Amino acid sequence: EIVLTQSPGTLSMSPGERPTLFCRASQTVSNNFLAWYQQRPGQAPRLLIYGASTRATGIPDRFSGSGSGTDFTLTISRLEPEDFAVYYCLQYGSSPSTFGQGTKLDIK
Amino acid sequence: QLQLQESGPGLVKPSETLSLTCTASGGSIRSSNYYLNWIRQPPGKGLEWIGSVYYSGNTYYNPSLKGRVTISVDTSKNQLSLKLSSVTAADTAVYYCAKGGGIAVADSWGQGALVTVSS
Numbered sequence A: 001e002i003v004l005t006q007s008p009g010t011l012s013m014s015p016g017e018r019p020t021l022f023c024r025a026s027q028t029v030s031n032n033f034l035a036w037y038q039q040r041p042g043q044a045p046r047l048l049i050y051g052a053s054t055r056a057t058g059i060p061d062r063f064s065g066s067g068s069g070t071d072f073t074l075t076i077s078r079l080e081p082e083d084f085a086v087y088y089c090l091q092y093g094s095s096p097s098t099f100g101q102g103t104k105l106d107i108k
Numbered sequence B: 001q002l003q004l005q006e007s008g009p010g011l012v013k014p015s016e017t018l019s020l021t022c023t024a025s026g027g028s029i030r031s032s033n034y035y036l037n038w039i040r041q042p043p044g045k046g047l048e049w050i051g052s053v054y055y056s057g058n059t060y061y062n063p064s065l066k067g068r069v070t071i072s073v074d075t076s077k078n079q080l081s082l083k084l085s086s087v088t089a090a091d092t093a094v095y096y097c098a099k100g101g102g103i104a105v106a107d108s109w110g111q112g113a114l115v116t117v118s119s
Helices: none
Strands: A004-006 A009-011 A020-026 A034-039 A046-049 A063-067 A071-076 A086-091 A103-107 B003-007 B018-025 B035-041 B048-054 B059-061 B069-074 B079-084 B093-102 B113-116
Touching: A004 A086, A020 A034, A020 A086, A020 A103, A034 A063, A034 B035, A046 A063, B003 B093, B018 B035, B018 B093, B018 B113, B035 B069, B035 B079, B048 B069, B048 B079, B059 B069, B079 B093
Parallel strands: A009 A103
Antiparallel strands: A004 A020, A020 A071, A034 A046, A034 A086, A063 A071, A086 A103, B003 B018, B018 B079, B035 B048, B035 B093, B048 B059, B069 B079, B093 B113
8 A cells, every 4th residue: 555654743833934744655646646634623634635736625725735656745825823733645546545644733 | 515424322342343324414425426435533643544435336445444344325314334343442533424526535524423442
């Protein structure tokens, strides 16, 4: 199965800053079938990005995804207070679908 | 807007079968070209895909669960179900049902149901 490694494990930033989160796959992600989720405490995950770079319905354009092959990134252009959460990447190009271990984005 | 709600026992004994139901409201649980998924999250840990059923009826399971999983849909009740047999403490988790365009790719989620495996 494909192992996804997210970095950094924790990212401490301030509102208004521009964080970049990384997701590296142990093998090529087929068709760039890579998604990103946001999870706030006590809530279900929320789909942000699929197909590496397509924003899900209703997701603000400050969220952007990029990458291909084995290396993918999620960038938030300008942090809002509600963006402090845990972010997971998911590959769904090969079975079984697998998640990264998560990056916690917290307030500096 | 589609809403999903998981339900079932919050406590299951080791070696028994965990059974959960996901009921949809505000829309059909089964739609063309959509997957229905079960995903779980042990307390304080990350997400794990359990399995999915496509609108065609095809099912897909995570091999790590070694054949213990059965997922089915009852369209007459607008429900998705999960059965996980021979549970151990390692199966303690919040279980989510979710619907979307891919396996584990979901834009509609239930709130999650915590299931604890303990005697």
